[in-house]
Amino acid sequence: MKRLTIWHTNDIHSHLEKWPRIFTFLREKRLAMQGDLFFDIGDFIDRMHPYTEGSMGQGNVSLLNALPYDAVTIGNNEGAALGHEELAHLYDDAVFPVVCCNVYEDQAQTELARFAKGHIYIQQEGVKIAIIGATACFTEYYESLGWGIEEPIQAIKREVSKVQADVTILLSHLGLPLDEKIATEIPEIDLILGGHTHHLLEHGKEVDGALLAAAGRWGEYVGEVTLEFDEVTGGLLSKQARVHAVADFPAPVDEEDQIMAFQEQGEAELSQKVVALPHQLEHNWFKSSEISELFHEAACEWTGADTFLTNAGIYMTDLPTGVVTAYDIHQLLPHPLNFIVLSMTGIELEVLIQEIAEKELELRDIPLRGFGFRGEVFGSILTKRMTFDVALNVALWDGAVIDPDKIYRIATHDTFVYAPFFPIIKRVAVKEVYTPELLRDVMTWKLKEKYGEGGQMK
Secondary structure, three states: OEEEEEEEEOOOOOOOOOHHHHHHHHHHHHHHOOOOEEEEOOOOOOOOOHHHHHHOOHHHHHHHHHOOOOEEOOOHHHHOOOOHHHHHOOOOOOOOOEEOOOEEOOOOOOOEOOOOEOEEEEEEOOEEEEEEEEEOOOHHHHHHOOOEEOOHHHHHHHHHHHOOOOEEEEEEEOOHHHHHHHHHHOOOOOEEEEOOOOOEEEEEEEEOOEEEEEEOOOOOEEEEEEEEEOOOOOOEEEEEEEEEEHHHOOOOOOHHHHHHHHHHHHHHHOOOEEEEEOOOEOOOOOOOOHHHHHHHHHHHHHHOOOEEOEEHHHOOOOEOOEEEEHHHHHHHOOOOOOEEEEEEEHHHHHHHHHHHHHHHHHHHOOOOOEOOEOOOOOOOEEOOOEEEEOOOOEEEEOOEEOOOOOEEEEEEEHHHHHOOOOHHHHHOOEEEEEOOOOHHHHHHHHHHHHEOOOOOEO
């Protein structure tokens, strides 16, 4: 009986404190078993880590090279959180193929992205394996960055129709619900290695004959899949999945040194001076602060919006008196968040203000994880110009009744648009995504505009 072992990671999100153990474990497998395969399912990078920010993800690619992996697909943190040129050249030095069948060079979708292949083949012990990849369809982001993005299921169906193989594997940064749908709709796929929704399938999940496998989030687990084939016919006889807890792996002797080196290299890459401040700018997670007031001004200027809606928890640190570096600003706003402007009618705005009034105390202290937020707690919701009069049970704009027919442009960011906190936001028809600049890029611009060389205000 022939046996093939596959090792897979997903959604590590630059949790490089886990990488020394993951790499040591997988490298031992790579050296011991030449026939094993190694795949990453995307979101290996996350610009919250200074090593990733300082190298624009290319440092992470060098880590994948060191194993090396046999193939990867991209997640939204590779595809939608980098600028066009940064993604176009992210894999220039990769020694592995990037497999993704639904990202294109152009919005007309005439040419697949040049950094990727729609599918590849791997031959192992007489077994021909087709590898297809696909990523989540964040249309507004990809198109605003100059890429085209196709609905993944139709793209996968087309790619499957092109391949001829003994086994077909999908590297899917699409999330568990779509993986289950694909397993039902595309019976030619034998194995789906998943990610994006951070789901952990400890023993895999079988759906209509396909095996689904996934290893959770943040490098907490490594996935293992075993495929067994008939010696004579080469037919697939069995599929099994399991995961391994990274915390149980032995630590390499230089683990702490490696982790510190990632941090120090990132800090060095971001050590350039941005401005010099005449006094410290303070943050506060539970009320407005000098930093939040400055950034409200920046957000409205950058987007032309009427106000900026955010949570105070996005501001992570103070900015010190004296020299402020790119690293300082990265630590202040580590989140890979973009501005999104909502064009809301007065009626929609009233609903939003009421929803905020109902939820703000509940949200204030939650340790939110995901939706682009990389902080500790959500914090107070900052609603400058928007208030709710509890006694009168009415939403107000600048203390006055809201005009139901007026269009208000409300700047916010990914967390408010994609987290399920305020349903009215999902229903807003017109949303403008501002890319490639992240929030911290706009803070950098504002600081340079407001404070001259030597810390003098303009």
